[in-house]
Amino acid sequence: MxxxxxxxxxxxxxxxxVPCCPPITAGELSQVDAEKMAAMFKALSDxxxxxxxxxxASHPGGEACVCDIADVGVSQPTVSHHLKxxxxxxxxxxxxxxTWVYYQVAPSVVAAMAAMLxxxx
Amino acid sequence: MxxxxxxxxxxxxxxxxVPCCPPITAGELSQVDAEKMAAMFKALSDxxxxxxxxxxASHPGGEACVCDIADVGVSQPTVSHHLKxxxxxxxxxxxxxxTWVYYQVAPSVVAAMAAMLxxxx
DNA sequence: CGTCTATGTTGACACTCGTCGATACGGGTG
DNA sequence: CACCCGTATCGACGAGTGTCAACATAGACG
Numbered sequence: 001m002x003x004x005x006x007x008x009x010x011x012x013x014x015x016x017x018v019p020c021c022p023p024i025t026a027g028e029l030s031q032v033d034a035e036k037m038a039a040m041f042k043a044l045s046d047x048x049x050x051x052x053x054x055x056x057a058s059h060p061g062g063e064a065c066v067c068d069i070a071d072v073g074v075s076q077p078t079v080s081h082h083l084k085x086x087x088x089x090x091x092x093x094x095x096x097x098x099t100w101v102y103y104q105v106a107p108s109v110v111a112a113m114a115a116m117l118x119x120x121x
Numbered sequence: 122m123x124x125x126x127x128x129x130x131x132x133x134x135x136x137x138x139v140p141c142c143p144p145i146t147a148g149e150l151s152q153v154d155a156e157k158m159a160a161m162f163k164a165l166s167d168x169x170x171x172x173x174x175x176x177x178a179s180h181p182g183g184e185a186c187v188c189d190i191a192d193v194g195v196s197q198p199t200v201s202h203h204l205k206x207x208x209x210x211x212x213x214x215x216x217x218x219x220t221w222v223y224y225q226v227a228p229s230v231v232a233a234m235a236a237m238l239x240x241x242x
Numbered sequence: 243c244g245t246c247t248a249t250g251t252t253g254a255c256a257c258t259c260g261t262c263g264a265t266a267c268g269g270g271t272g
Numbered sequence: 273c274a275c276c277c278g279t280a281t282c283g284a285c286g287a288g289t290g291t292c293a294a295c296a297t298a299g300a301c302g
Binding site: 065067070076077079080081084096099101 | 247248249250251252
């Protein structure tokens with residue numbers, strides 16, 4: 001029952017849409033594709049993560065320092081925990097610049113999620 | 122940041138995109154909007170639900186009988202449980218026709234999710 | 243070096259979730 | 273009516289998740 005099979009997500013750089021999976025209207029998802037997609041949706045299935053993500057996405061350049069977005073109503077370790085989850089899902093990348101750590105959205109991964117929800121398949 | 126005030130999960134009929142929440146690039150999500158969006162994403166954050174959903178979405182008319190999609194590797198009660206979750210999230214509607222129950226996708230809700238992931242905000 | 247600030251990690255806890263078997267319900271059919 | 277088939281609900285169990293306090297790590301600066 002326990003599936004510790006952590007599907008390794010793309011983790012690719014900005015550019016274009018990664019053809020991870022076809023639109024959901026294109027046919028039945030395979031087991032593997034379903035697990036990959038589910039991992040991405042799960043990353044956005046928490047209100048705190050969603051708020052962190054929107055704060056970063058709405059910053060100029062789609063990038064923000066942790067110190068700029070940490071005010072979401074939970075403790076600092078919890079913020080760090082959620083940012084790690086988003087990073088592991090491939091939705092964010094992080095980079096340390098001196099004292100601060102900056103997180104950037106991974107546009108191609110987000111675009112791939114949106115493409116999968118396109119019903120005009 | 123313009124946040125639309127939608128009372129509860131749409132559950133509306135096919136037609137156009139429900140303006141649930143602005144694109145994630147449009148500004149910080151409110152607590153309420155984040156919870157609504159998170160609930161929708163959570164509904165698609167499970168591989169079994171994703172496979173059920175894709176099976177329905179890829180059927181002609183975006184509708185399918187339970188008997189046509191129930192083969193996803195889990196027991197019948199579990200299938201029923203997941204379909205209920207998708208229904209409660211507003212992503213599916215169900216209708217009994219004689220012996221069988223048919224599930225249909227709610228295109229507007231799915232389109233709203235895709236719109237929220239549009240980075241070209 | 244020592245210290246301060248910013249961020250990440252660890253361990254523990256309560257709670258939620260996915261799953262199943264057993265059971266109930268609803269509607270055809272004989 | 274009795275029976276069977278398709279689907280939903282219930283109750284229970286193990287695994288997973290979000291949260292925090294405490295602690296650890298990494299630069300900046302004196």
